[in-house]
Amino acid sequence: MNSLPEPILLRNRREDRPATLDEYRASGGYEALAQAIKQYTPRQICEMVKDSALRGRGGAAFPAGLKWLGVKEDAPHPRYIVCNTDEMEPGTFKDRVLVDADPHQAIEGSILAGYAIQAQRGIIFIRPSYEQGAQLLERELEVARQAGFLGKNILGRDFSFELDVHRSAGRYICGEATAQVNAIMGHRPHPMKGVHMALQGLWGLPTLVNNVETLACVPHIVRNGPEWFRGLARTETGSGTKLYAVSGKVNRPGVYELPIGTTLREIIEGHAGGMLSGGEFKACLPGGASTRYLPRQFYDLEMDYDTLKAVGHRLGTGAIIVYDQHTCFVGATLNLMEFFARESCGWCTPCREGLPYIRDLLWRIENGEGKEEFIPMLRQMAGHLAKSYCAFAPGAAEPVISLLTYFTDEVREHISQKGCPFKNVQKPRPHLWYPPEE
Template identity: 60%
Template sequence: MSEQVLFKNRRVDCRPASLADYRAGGGYEALTKAVRTMTPDEVIKVVMDSGLRGRGGAGFPTGRKWSFVRKDAPHPRYIQCNTDEMEPGTFKDRILVNTDPHLVIEGIVLCGYAVQADHGVFFIRPSYDADARLLERELEVAREAGLLGKNILGSDFSFDIDVHRSAGRYICGESSAQANAIMGKRPNPDKNSHMTDSGLWGLPTVVNNVETLASVPSILRNGVEWFQTLAASPTGDGTKLYSVSGEVAEPGCFELPGGTRLGDIIFGAAGGMLPGAEFKTCLPGGTSTSFVAREHLETPMDFDSMKKAGLSLGTGSVIVFDKNTCLVQATINILAYFARESCGWCTPCREGIPYMKHILERIEAGEAGERDVELLQRVADGMEHAYCGFAPGAAMPVHGLLKHFRDEVREHLDGRGCPFVGEGVAKPGLWTSLDRDETVPDEADSEGRDG
């Protein structure tokens, strides 16, 4: 087992770490060091030098994002901690909050100090209410200990955090749409301004994923070189949380060196395939990433290695399929979810996603021809012209299906319908319905609500 940094205080009985538990392992030492001996610029430089990249899917360098907040920017400034986690197959952030809430709190406060913010908003999806209540309780514990609120640890720095429960919808994971949701507006993305200039209420706002912020305390406490030695690949950064679900023996969430090979995650940490199952493909980073070919099992799961292979790391949430799964039906199910979750702001997303689903339904029903497959490819390519990243992400499984499993699509055309029907072994693909929380393994369910 590799060194556990984020899951250092993870317990078999799933009890969240208390403030005493967290401090016993060095908790809040980084915050003490920062507010008493470091300038905000020095904190940003350490995070930038570490190479930490955002864990929400985009992989943007964290320290660089923090540096975008201008020194003369107005106040109040905000930190927006994203725990929306509506990507199907993704549940790492919920487990992290439920495991060690003060690790997350310290990370948010350190980000606040680095950019001299005044307030933090912890944005959490509605089905995570147990975790929202846990965090509210521990925020009060932190305030009573002088770790949050006015003059933190006797310094001149004051910062507090509120918990905002989302009303739901996948689009709220996009940073500007999330800001609109917090302000009580319709959660449409806004690409006309940068969040670090004009975010919440038109003021500077830094948005980071909860796993990203939870990685910061250990970097400041142990140093840049230590953090860089944790990775398994030259382009990896620190440790990474990988969620694994689907046809595997031991689904769950695992902290592994960043850049661990995809095959080692599936056949090592997750225990390999279920008895009688045979690996066919997986979605390596949630449903907005591409199906992979078997050869990609050798690919390190870090941002640069995956990009070099023509793939996306996404959230690092691996969904595994076996040989008896119809990938056409799986893709239909994914697109049904994305079509429902679109904010409807732009034409490619609003019209294109349902159209891709319609073409695939024709293929599945044996009513399509080769021209329909060509049309599906053109529509998927057109998703790149959408207003935000929602539609291109929704098209990724379609791209993977047509690139790596085109023969399976052609079998549907030649046989005038799904070749998996009637064999007694076919699986409908993914889950019965993405409307329900069926994306979370039993282990994750025992530790809180999913994401």
């Protein structure tokens, strides 16, 4: 097992409480900010992030440096940065650990992003169930302000920046960057198509939205250099470490910071303590609920963006939900579809109507009312989800598509046996709309 000599993002993690400002500083915290504003131009920081090959950790894996360079030097002011700590993707809990362990790391990363694009204001957007984290951040933001890292003329230089916490109203779609911008402005949080955030984000002005894990990497990149960051990865095209949030049928669920590209086998058998009760690995969701089931044949795959892409999968948020041989994948997919159907923002038809349709078909299959023709219907409905307005519905389609790719036999068994072969406890019959009764 090849583990990191020392964690980087989680180096100040302790069991009992978050790291204080003094502890963060003792581990090199805020050195990057001082270096940045004294030695480097904002553009140089953007270039550094680009050279580090850091990719967004919020799910889409967009190159962070390219996004930052998208805010042109002559773009209008004021400019904004948003630190996305919404984290409502089922199975994902890395951002919570990151903030709770070392809040100043998230704060410093956000200030550096602010400096790099010459923003005046930053917002940490956090889900309401992370109230403890929100209060912690508010308290530590004040500590950072008192220490001269926030506010007017930071560290005596010509850079002023304010950072606040914004609590989400608590819907999954608010994590999507353009919906988040609407939410912050107090509008209905529907996503916006064709909006170039670097030009027209919050209040029509240049805005940078990054995941909190992405931002937390930046102080380390500035302090140690882009090459060092790239060298942390286990793969050719990867860079940095990754916070893998492991849950499900493992002995030690938790967040593990490992070189990006660590194999699935090592993560599960080494770090997460192996399969629960001596079970067998059947499949996992590699990056939260909006990714495809990754079955056993990929057990030795390096968990990085390009390696997964090469086999038709996505790393997403790196939240690995592990299933064993006793898992019914019809039931597991139904569970996910209940979430997605509930969380659809309702703005466009394929998603608003398609997800309840899929949920109802799966419910019928799971509960002995399935028919063979439901399989092509599921395929067709999953295809319709790709025609939706935003990335929510195509993400929701991923588990369904992979259910039909890898576990069709299991679906058929449900249909022929008129019920779940795993003998799952049946839930009371809800009102089902789709397909309409004959």
